[in-house]
Amino acid sequence: MLSASTIFREIFNSDEAFQLFCSIAASGEGQGGWENARIAALVPGSQADLAPKIARHGADEDKHGRIFKALLDKRGLQPVEVPADTDYTMRLEQAGIGLAHSRLRGGQELTEGDIITYLAHSRVTEQRASDQMRALCKYAGDWPDIARAVKVISADEDNHLAYCHEELLRLAAAGHARTIERTLRDTAVAEIAIYRDVSMAVMAHLGQILAWPRWKATVLAAGIDAAYSVDRLGRWRRMVSLKMPTRCNALGGRAHVHHSPEREAVTGAGPVPRRP
Ligand SMILES: [Fe+2]
Numbered sequence: 133m134l135s136a137s138t139i140f141r142e143i144f145n146s147d148e149a150f151q152l153f154c155s156i157a158a159s160g161e162g163q164g165g166w167e168n169a170r171i172a173a174l175v176p177g178s179q180a181d182l183a184p185k186i187a188r189h190g191a192d193e194d195k196h197g198r199i200f201k202a203l204l205d206k207r208g209l210q211p212v213e214v215p216a217d218t219d220y221t222m223r224l225e226q227a228g229i230g231l232a233h234s235r236l237r238g239g240q241e242l243t244e245g246d247i248i249t250y251l252a253h254s255r256v257t258e259q260r261a262s263d264q265m266r267a268l269c270k271y272a273g274d275w276p277d278i279a280r281a282v283k284v285i286s287a288d289e290d291n292h293l294a295y296c297h298e299e300l301l302r303l304a305a306a307g308h309a310r311t312i313e314r315t316l317r318d319t320a321v322a323e324i325a326i327y328r329d330v331s332m333a334v335m336a337h338l339g340q341i342l343a344w345p346r347w348k349a350t351v352l353a354a355g356i357d358a359a360y361s362v363d364r365l366g367r368w369r370r371m372v373s374l375k376m377p378t379r380c381n382a383l384g385g386r387a388h389v390h391h392s393p394e395r396e397a398v399t400g401a402g403p404v405p406r407r408p
C-alpha cells in the first residue's frame with residue numbers, strides 16, 4: 133500500500149533519504165531566519181512595533197534549522213547540499229514572491245507596502261509550514277526524537293500563522309484591505325505552483341536514493357499533481373482568508389533563551405521551549 137505514512141517510514145528508515153530530507157528542511161528554515169532578521173532590521177518607523185515580532189519570527193526559524201541539524205547530528209549524519217530544484221524559499225524569491233533578497237541585503241528602510249508583501253508572503257508560507265508540521269507530527273509517532281522535534285516546530289509555525297492573521301487584519305483595518313487581498317491572492321496562486329514543482333523535485337531525489345520503481349514514482353507524481361489541481365480549483369483560498377486568532381500577540385515578548393533549545397527538542401532533555 134502506497135500511503136503518506138509508508139513514504140515517511142521509508143524516508144525515516146534510510147540514512148541517506150533522511151539526510152536529504154533534513155538538509156532541505158534545515159536550509160529552508162535557515163533562509164527564513166535570515167529573511168526575517170533582515171526585515172526586522174529594515175522595518176519602517178511607522179511599523180516599529182513589528183520589529184521585535186519579526187526578529188522573534190526569524191529567531192524561531194533559525195532555531196528550526198538547528199533542530200533539523202540536531203536530528204541529523206543525533207544519527208551521526210552531516211547536512212548535504214540542497215539541490216536547487218528542491219529549494220522552496222529560493223524558488224519563491226526567484227518568482228518575485230515576497231521581498232527580493234537584493235533588497236534585503238541592502239540598508240534601505242522598507243515601506244509599509246513592503247511590510248504588507250512580507251506579511252502576505254508569510255501568511256501563505258506559514259500556512260504551508262503549519263500544515264506540513266501537523267502532517268509530520270502524525271507520521272513521526274514511531275520515531276520519538278523526530279516526533280518531539282516536529283512538535284516543537286509545529287507549535288511555533290501555528291504561532292507564526294496566528295501572528296500573520298492578526299497583523300494583516302490590523303493593516304487591513306488601517307486602510308490596506310484591497311492591497312492585502314490582491315497580494316495574498318497573487319502570493320497563494322504562485323505558491324501552489326511552486327510547491328507542486330518543489331514536491332515533484334523532492335520526490336524525484338528521494339526516489340532515486342530509495343530506488344523506487346518507475347510505477348511508484350509515477351503514482352506519487354500523479355498524487356502531487358492531483359493535490360495541485362485541488363489547490364488551483366479553490367483550496368488556495370484557505371491560504372488567503374484572514375481570521376482573528378484566539379490567541380493574540382503570539383510573537384509578543386522575548387524569545388526564551390536556552391543554551392541549547394535544539395538539543396532539548398531532539399533529546400527531550402530539559403524543558404521544551406514554550407511560549408511565555
Ligand atoms: Fe519554521
Ligand SMILES: [Fe+2]
Pocket residue numbers: 193258261288289292
Ligand atoms: Fe514559520
